Amino acid sequence: MSKTLYDKIWDNHLVHQQDDGTSLIYVDRHLVHEVTSPQAFEGLRIQKRKVRRPELTLAVPDHNVPTTDRSKGINDTESKIQVDTLRENCKEFGVKLFDVNDKRQGIVHIIGPEQGFTQPGTVIVCGDSHTATHGAFGSLAFGIGTSEVEHVLATQTLIQKKSKNLRINVNGKLPIGVTAKDVILKIIGTIGTAGGTGYVIEFAGEVIKNLTMEERMTVCNMTIEAGARAGLIAPDNKTFEYLKGKTMSPKEKNWEDAVKFWRSLYSDKDCKFDKEINIDGKQIEPLVTWGTSPQDISPVTGVVPDPNNEINEDRKMAMKRSLEYMGLKANTKISDIKIDKIFIGSCTNGRIEDLRLAASLLKGKKIASNVSAMVVPGSGLVKAQAEKEGLHKIFIEAGFEWREPGCSMCLGMNPDQLKPKERCASTSNRNFEGRQGRGGRTHLVSPGMAIAAAIKGHLSDVREIQ
Amino acid sequence: MDKFSNLTSIPSYLPLQNIDTDMIIPKQFLKTIKRTGLGKSLFYEMRYDENGKLLKDFILNKEPFNKSKILLAGKNFGCGSSREHAPWALSDFGIKCIISSSFADIFYNNCFKNGILPIKISEQIISELSEYSKRKEEIKVDLKKQEIFFGNKTVKFELDNFKKKCLIEGLDDIDLSMQKINHVDNFEKKMSSDKPWILLNE
Ligand code: SF4
Numbered sequence: 001m002s003k004t005l006y007d008k009i010w011d012n013h014l015v016h017q018q019d020d021g022t023s024l025i026y027v028d029r030h031l032v033h034e035v036t037s038p039q040a041f042e043g044l045r046i047q048k049r050k051v052r053r054p055e056l057t058l059a060v061p062d063h064n065v066p067t068t069d070r071s072k073g074i075n076d077t078e079s080k081i082q083v084d085t086l087r088e089n090c091k092e093f094g095v096k097l098f099d100v101n102d103k104r105q106g107i108v109h110i111i112g113p114e115q116g117f118t119q120p121g122t123v124i125v126c127g128d129s130h131t132a133t134h135g136a137f138g139s140l141a142f143g144i145g146t147s148e149v150e151h152v153l154a155t156q157t158l159i160q161k162k163s164k165n166l167r168i169n170v171n172g173k174l175p176i177g178v179t180a181k182d183v184i185l186k187i188i189g190t191i192g193t194a195g196g197t198g199y200v201i202e203f204a205g206e207v208i209k210n211l212t213m214e215e216r217m218t219v220c221n222m223t224i225e226a227g228a229r230a231g232l233i234a235p236d237n238k239t240f241e242y243l244k245g246k247t248m249s250p251k252e253k254n255w256e257d258a259v260k261f262w263r264s265l266y267s268d269k270d271c272k273f274d275k276e277i278n279i280d281g282k283q284i285e286p287l288v289t290w291g292t293s294p295q296d297i298s299p300v301t302g303v304v305p306d307p308n309n310e311i312n313e314d315r316k317m318a319m320k321r322s323l324e325y326m327g328l329k330a331n332t333k334i335s336d337i338k339i340d341k342i343f344i345g346s347c348t349n350g351r352i353e354d355l356r357l358a359a360s361l362l363k364g365k366k367i368a369s370n371v372s373a374m375v376v377p378g379s380g381l382v383k384a385q386a387e388k389e390g391l392h393k394i395f396i397e398a399g400f401e402w403r404e405p406g407c408s409m410c411l412g413m414n415p416d417q418l419k420p421k422e423r424c425a426s427t428s429n430r431n432f433e434g435r436q437g438r439g440g441r442t443h444l445v446s447p448g449m450a451i452a453a454a455i456k457g458h459l460s461d462v463r464e465i466q
Numbered sequence: 467m468d469k470f471s472n473l474t475s476i477p478s479y480l481p482l483q484n485i486d487t488d489m490i491i492p493k494q495f496l497k498t499i500k501r502t503g504l505g506k507s508l509f510y511e512m513r514y515d516e517n518g519k520l521l522k523d524f525i526l527n528k529e530p531f532n533k534s535k536i537l538l539a540g541k542n543f544g545c546g547s548s549r550e551h552a553p554w555a556l557s558d559f560g561i562k563c564i565i566s567s568s569f570a571d572i573f574y575n576n577c578f579k580n581g582i583l584p585i586k587i588s589e590q591i592i593s594e595l596s597e598y599s600k601r602k603e604e605i606k607v608d609l610k611k612q613e614i615f616f617g618n619k620t621v622k623f624e625l626d627n628f629k630k631k632c633l634i635e636g637l638d639d640i641d642l643s644m645q646k647i648n649h650v651d652n653f654e655k656k657m658s659s660d661k662p663w664i665l666l667n668e
Contacts, residue, residue, distance in 0.1 A: 016649045022628040024646055026653055028664050036549065038499035047640070052650075056665070064497065078497035085499050122664065129548040129572060143572055145550035146501075147579035147639070155643045157650055161626070163571075193484060194542040194568055227545065229571050250663035258663050293484055314540060318483050411547075413493045420516070432488045432546060434511050 002268035004165045005234050006200045009140040009265070013123050015157055024157045028122035029139075031108045032059040032095065032149070034086040035413070036127030040150035041089040052156045054094040058117050061086055062107045063413045065100055067376050067403035074100075079414065093153070106379020106405040109133040109347040113217065114381055116246025120235040120262040125152055130347050130429065131230075132223040136216035137243070138235035138265045140200070143224065164198055164274040166228070167267070169205035172281040177463040179357075180215035181349060181427070181446035183207060184222040185287045189297035190279060196228030199275070202267060203233050207281040213242040214353040221348045222429050225294040234266040286462050288334055289431050289444040291322035296431070298334055300449065300461045306330035325433055326441050327421060335460050337443070341424040342373035342400075342454040343436070346410040349427035349447050350378030352385050358447040359391040361465055367399040368457025374401040374416070376408040400454075412437045425453035468581050469636035473563055473607045475535035478525050479599035485539055486546035487573060491555040504551055505558030526559070530602060536563045538595055543584075544573025553580040563607050565614075567592060578629050579639065583609060585623045594619075609634060 003011070016024040037059070044051070051057065064079035074080040083100060090097040098104045104111060109130050112118040118134045124141035125131060127149040134141035144158065152158055168191075170183055188195075201223055203216075211219065216233050223231030240259050243249045250258040267273075285299040296319075298305065307319035307330065323330065328337070344350075344358055355377065367373050375395050377383035383405055386392055392402045409416040410428040418424055418440025427450050431442040445453065448462040455465055495507045513524050525531045537556070543566040544552060553576045556564070564577070565585045577584045585607070591614075598605050598616055606615040609630065614621050631637065658665050 015653045016646050018628065020627050022626075024643060024649065026650070026657075035496050039501050039550075042499070043640075049640070053665075076497075082497055082499060119664075127548060127550075129546065143548035145548055145553075145572060145576035145579060147550060147576070151640050151643065154640050155647065155650060156654075157643060159639055159643065193545055194570070197542070197568060197571060224546075227542070227570065250666075254663040254666070258661070261661065314481075314483055317481075321482075411488075411493050413496065430486075430488070430546060432486050434492055435488050438492075438511060438516070 002271040004267040004271045004273060005138065005202055005232060005265055006140065006165055009121055009123065010162055012121065021161055023160050023162065025123060025160050027125050027152050027156055027158055028056060029112070029117055029124040030057040030152050031112055031124070031126035031131070032057060033063060033108045033126070033128060034061040034082045035063045036146050037089065037149055038082065038085045039146050040127070040153060041093065043150040044093070044153060049154045051093040051095060051153045056156065057095045057153070058112070059086060059090050059095050059097045060105055060108050060111055061100055063407045063411065065406040066414050067406050067408045067416055070100060070404055103380040103384060106382065107347045107350060107407055109221065110350060110378035110382065113137065114246070114379060116243050116249030119243065119249070119258070120239060121265050125158065129224040130221055133217050133221040133347055135220040135223065135230055135232035136213060137239055138232055138262070140230055140232065142229040163200045163229070165202070166196060166199035166275045166277070167202045167204055167273045168277045168279065170203065170207035170279045170281050171205045172207065174207055174281050174284060177286050177448065177466060178284050179446045179448060180211055180218040182284050182287045184219045185289070185294070185297050185444065186279060186284045188222065188226045188294050191226055191277065193225060193293055193295045194227045196223065196226040199228050201226065201228045201231040203231055208233055209236070212353060213238055214351045217351065218348055222294065225429060235262050286446065286449055288449065288459055290326065290328060290334065291319065292325055292431055292433050293322070294429070294431060294444060296322060300334050300459060302334055304328050304330055304332045304334065335458060337459045338423065339371055339425050339453045339458055340422045341418060342367070342371055342450050343376070343409045343424055343426040343428065344374070344447055344450050345376030345378065345408055346428035347378065348429045350376060350382065352382050354427065354447045355382070355386045355391050356389070358451050359394040361448055361451040361462070362398050362455070363394050365398055365455050367454040370457045371454055373399060373454045374403055374409070376403045377405045379405045409436050411435060425450050425459060467636045467638060470562070470581055470583060470609055470633040472609060473535050474604050476530050476602050476604050477536040477538050477565070477595060477599045478531040478534040479538040479596045480525065481540055481596070483540035484542045484545055487544055487549050487552040488546055490544070490552040491549065496549060496551055501554050502558060504555035505560070508555040508559045533560065535560055536565065536605065536607065537561050538592055538599060539564065539566045541567045541589070543569050545570040548572045550576045550579070553577050553582050557582055565592060565595065578633060581633065581636070583607065583633060585614070587614070587621065587623050591621055
């Protein structure tokens with residue numbers, strides 16, 4: 001019987017199935033961070049349980065860590081307790097940890113692929129919704145809650161029901177200036193933030209095939225913003241190339257066998273998807289969000305939409321509320337929106353290719369006098385690589401701050417936050433109310449668009465600075 | 467986990483779509499290492515002003531809604547971050563049942579692990595139920611029968627049987643899976659010969 005890629009991975013991981021379809025599936029890789037794990041370890045302790053397979057678990061503090069000089073430790077007491085707790089838990093339960101001052105420390109979804117911990121055909125979970133990122137390798141990767149984190153630690157399995165199959169084909173070629181971030185924003189804008197609920201999405205089509213591994217990660221990263229827990233892309237030679245020689249990638253004979261197996265991971269030609277959506281790549285433009293939901297997209301050449309043109313009453317109300325929060329008037333030109341802050345980083349766009357692209361556009365230029373801007377590399381290794389290439393100098397000379405790795409202003413659990421009414425062009429993934437700081441206003445953009453905004457001081461078209 | 471019993475309550479109505487988990491419990495409260503005590507910070511930015519003063523107009527701050535066990539809300543409730551702090555905060559506040567026309571997957575699952583019943587029902591019914599909130603009249607939820615009673619009307623709701631059983635009996639997932647651990651042993655044995663690189667993570 002022909003199967004989708006998701007069907008294949010699911011079947012490969014089925015440990016037990018009840019008559020009603022409730023299944024126990026095996027978890028090959030478990031990532032852990034400081035925010036969603038303390039209560040899970042505590043649960044194990046109370047029940048006197050052990051971690052079943054500590055070697056399949058990798059932990060890192062990322063959400064709370066300061067991105068300024070770390071030699072003085074963490075100032076905020078609660079953040080410090082959480083990071084210390086992670087350290088103690090990892091020690092007690094024998095879990096590998098990249099601690100704050102380890103050069104491999106970084107955002108959990110950046111270090112997994114970087115280390116070769118992320119591999120095709122595996123089931124990967126983490127108490128974090130952006131676990132979908134790892135789907136770029138053809139792994140079934142999704143976010144779980146803390147109770148489920150505890151379940152995985154104790155049993156190396158999860159109780160699940162199978163999702164439906166949705167394929168999104170992005171066909172054709174992308175115009176100049178349009179990047180992976182615009183592709184995923186376009187997808188979310190097309191199907192809506194609940195469009196993928198109940199599905200696992202497979203991204204396919206010529207555009208997806210032509211993306212680099214890091215660009216594919218950007219696309220899969222925001223699958224959750226389209227409502228689906230997991231998004232995946234069939235692995236190919238690019239995937240194997242990327243993983244070859246990584247610290248935790250299979251070696252020698254195992255590598256050969258693994259690649260052979262990985263080559264079987266694709267949706268069969270005649271398999272059936274429950275739903276299929278086609279998007280024309282050449283119609284995608286550089287995008288920005290104008291509202292407080294990732295589906296609120298507009299081409300940079302467009303205007304802020306008018307809620308009065310909306311027929312659906314609930315939608316009209318939601319748009320009005322968004323515009324009020326964002327401090328925007330209907331029909332304002334997007335390029336007239338002034339920006340205060342620029343944030344380049346996060347698990348969506350904090351990898352080396354993102355920094356290279358940003359630096360290449362910025363080279364020899366300065367940021368506008370009305371903005372302050374920062375780059376937060378996704379991991380210590382990304383930071384080191386960027387410094388080796390001299391990218392940090394370009395950023396610093398242009399007026400950017402060059403920070404230590406972590407989640408930073410993507411969610412502002414550390415001191416990196418927007419002030420009320422501050423407006424930010426951000427390469428992160430969520431523009432929710434208060435996400436980057438109470439009252440803060442977020443416009444989601446690609447790294448290139450963030451640079452354009454930094455130079456001009458307002459949202460502007462990346463194609464004008466290329 | 468506590469067993470879920472039937473509920474009778476005046477529902478609170480939040481007529482917003484896409485209520486995300488950042489709204490339900492903002493990031494500054496994720497720094498806790500405990501599961502309890504989050505109820506006072508539920509919907510923090512809607513419930514308190516910049517100086518931390520309770521906003522009297524917000525529904526959950528008003529009598530009798532500050533004692534609601536049932537929350538009615540717009541579609542796609544619980545989207546965004548996977549934080550289980552969201553159901554912890556709701557439960558700590560006293561909300562045991564959320565009724566919406568759709569839920570985000572991770573949040574939906576997290577509810578069951580914390581004794582909260584999320585009910586998916588049509589927008590038409592939600593708008594009927596919202597009248598009960600406005601009139602401050604009680605509605606009743608019967609989990610066993612999978613029914614909501616209001617006025618002289620009864621509507622059925624859909625629910626996965628296994629999830630229902632876990633709620634009713636207050637079952638612990640880990641205990642249940644531990645009973646199947648020999649299947650896991652066998653699975654790993656087979657994997658270590660078929661795909662040894664997976665278990666050999668160095
Ligand atoms: S960078 Fe942002 S989205 Fe990614 S894991 Fe950190 S907080 Fe979550």
